[in-house]
Structure formats: structure tokens, C-alpha cells
Amino acid sequence: MAEARLTVALTFDHDAISSEVDRGEGPVLRSRGEFGPRVGAPRILDLLRRESIPSTWFVPGHTIASFPDSVEAVLADGHEIGCHGWAHEDLSALEPDAERDVMVRSVEAVTRISGTAPRGFRAPYWALSEQTLELAGDLGIRYDSSLMADDVRLHRVRRGDVHDRARSALGTPGSLVEVPISWALDDWPHFEPGGKGVGPMSAPSKVEEIWLGELRFAWDREPGGVLTLTMHPEAIGRGHRLLMLERFIAAARSLDGVAFDRLDRIVERWTVANPEPA
Template identity: 70%
Template structure:
């Protein structure tokens, strides 16, 4: 563990803006909720990250880059990483024939916006088709952040899995690194109601209890782990929730040996010490 932080916290933001509402044909009200992201949420989040001197990872659909270029430029100017999140926030499991083209188009837009090719991918809705991650690896990405087989330890996305009701073959380690995620560490299902306001809208104290509980457990029991938090500017950018994020950052900072990093930095460090390189073909 020499040279490794005791625990890394990765703050990640899915800058969906209005992409999923447009993709799903929602009307002006839900589109306006999405617009709160670039209009209010992103500037507030960027100001907080600058005050705290934290670099973060932002997964940005191509539609957001094309529609809100100034918002994405401000993120790049803040020293943050851009990752791929499809084009119009498509559910890629429903696009088996054109998912590769969707990812390629997004890759090109991200490369132009950031001046550097993206290395990370996160599936919209954390929904993957059977071949999505094969395309992602083929297109040169180094990591995915859509799976849940671990909580704080990166691992290799398996290839050649075969699943049958009799028995499953779990395959072998592939080229992509997985940075695992969880709905428990995602602001959206905690905070955001569905259409007509029906849904959770948790108090931030409840979400802080969950996030800080995961943080303290990983710090105590899983040295070298990476706690990845997923947020959306239109959700976390509300005042009472942003105050909670600031409190969470303070709790993390109060623990010895906690650092904040972008996922590309986490993956570079993990690959340097990887004990399970992909099996040769």
C-alpha cells in the first residue's frame, strides 16, 4: 500500500442537461428542470469545487456539448475531466444497431471540447446492451463506470461471459477497468421525483447519513479503495443539497489520508499497480 492514499473520493457529475428529456419527448416542464443544470447547478458546483480545490469527472452527453457549449467550456477551464455519456442520453440497450455510432459521435465531440480524447465511459441510466462495453473497449476507452460488482475496488470488466440457467461462466478479465458505482451513492434516485413530482425527495440528512456511512466504512476497512459519488447538477445544485455536499467534503477531509481525484487519475494509478492484467487472447 506504500504510496497509495488510504481512500480516494471521486466526485463525478453526469451533465445530462435536457438530453434525456429531448430523447424521450418530454415537454417544457421537465426540459426546464434539465436546464437548471447548465443554468444554475453547474456554476454553483464549479464554484464549490474551486473553493475546495477538487478536480472532478464530468460525464457529458454530446447533446449537452452541442446545446450548452459555454457550460462545458467552463468545466474544461476548471481543470476537470470529461467522459462519454452517449449522445442524447440514449438507453444503449435499446440501440444495438447504432450504439457504436452513437459512442463514436460523442467521442469526437468530447475530444473537440476538451482538446484531449476521453478515456472514460458511463452508460446513461447505467443501462448496457450485451455488446456495449465491447464497443467501448474497441474505441480506445480505458475505463467504464456503470457496473456494481464491487463497491470501492476497481476491477477488470470481464469478457467472454456466458450465462445459462443451468450455470454461468464468468469469463476472464478484459482490457477495460471498471470503476464501480451504486444507486445508493447517486443523488438522482434519492432526491429527484418523476413526472408530476411523485417520488422520493429525500432530506439531505438522510443522503449524508448514507454517503458518510459508506465513506467511514471504506476508510476503516478497505484501504486503497475509491469511493465514487454520482451527482447531477440539476439535482445536487439545489441549495440545501449543495450544503450537504460541502458537509460531506468536510467529513472526508477530516479523515487522515483521504484524497480527491478525477477518475482518469484513479485509473492511471490503478493500472500502474494492477495485479490482474487482461488475459492474452
């Protein structure tokens, strides 16, 4: 398959109630998470089926253990499953042994339910410790999607950076491929308030303006790029927001040479075109 002028990757973090359990939240916030597997995910899968769009879902081990039918439905429709911690831990706050344990159990859970070793990893909360990505590589992960140094260009994660007050000495690219992300292209900070409903809750029209701006810029100015959206079934699965996602898909389809794909396939093609230096 020739590389598209722009590839759009729709990605879904299937958190369900993992982060609420990790933070010890009560019934109300747990119920917001439950909306993901119960209502949001089936609606999203229906939309993706109608549009014949393959996608990537980053799934915590807790979601696999708690809502296996929901994860099986994602797999049955041909979508990719990647790792997203066990109970949506803030990996930057864990001791090294505890972090390794979470990463190992997460890889095992995804491998067990999907029947293949996961290729991709996205850090819960996009929170990384200094060793997380090295650990991910050691566990066979081929790409990460948690960093913001670029927007539509895949690249290899550097190793050996040293950052101190005198200067930042940048290391050299390693094996792990990065699929860059940003909060602007994430539904959560736009839409979902914190506890007790306090915080921003944008109209979909605002988010649509931002996402379409990124889409049109990437298509026009960055040919060959990959635009990655991060969404959560419990957030984007609400009716007024899902209608916006439908309009976004239609807008992307109206541009020449736009393709939708799973991240593992995008990364695989990129890796063939950009082999690791010997």
C-alpha cells in the same frame, strides 16, 4: 503520488436536457434539466474551486452541442470530461448499428471540445447492451463506470461471460478497467421525482447518513479504496443539497489520508500498479 488511504471521486453526469429531449418530454421537465447548466454547474464549479477538488464529468454529446459554454467552464477549471451517450440514450434498447453510431459521435464530441480522446465512459441510466463495453474499448475508452459488482475496488471488466438458466459461466478479465458505482451513492434516485413530482424526494440528512456511512466504512475497512459519488448538477445543485455536499467534503477532509481526484488519474495509477496479464 502515493495512493491515499481512501480516494474520493466526485463525479457529475452533466445531462442538462438530453434525456428529456430523447424521451420527448415537455417544457417543465426540460426546464428541470436546464437548471443543470444554468444554476447547478456554476455552483458546483465554485465549490470545487474553493476546495481545490479535481473531478470527473460525464457529458452527453447533446449537452456539448447545446451548452458548450458550460462544458468549457468545466474544462477550464481542470476537470475531466468523459462520454455519456449522445442524447442520453438507453443503449440496451438500441439496435447494434444505432448504438455504435451513438458511441462514435459521443467520443468525437468529447474529443473535439476537450482536445484529447476521452478515457472514461458511463452509460446513460447505467443501461448497457451486451456489446456496449466491448464497443467502448474498441473506441479507445480505458475505463467504464456503470457496474455494481464491487464497491470501492477497481477491477477489469470480464469478457466472455455466458449466463443462462443452468448457470453463469464467468469469463476472463479484459483490458477495460471498471470504476464501480451504486444507486445508493447516486443523488438522482434519492432526490429527484419522476414526471409531475411523483416519487421519493429525500431530505439531505438521509442521503448524508448513507454517504457518510459508505465513506467511514471504506476509510476504516477498505484501505486503498476508491469511493465514487455520482451526482447531477440539476439535482445536487439545489441549495439544501449542495450544503449537504459541502458537509460531506468537510467530513472526508477530517479523516486522515483522504484524497480527491479525477477518475482518469485514479485509473492510470491503478493500471500501473495492476498491469494487464500478458
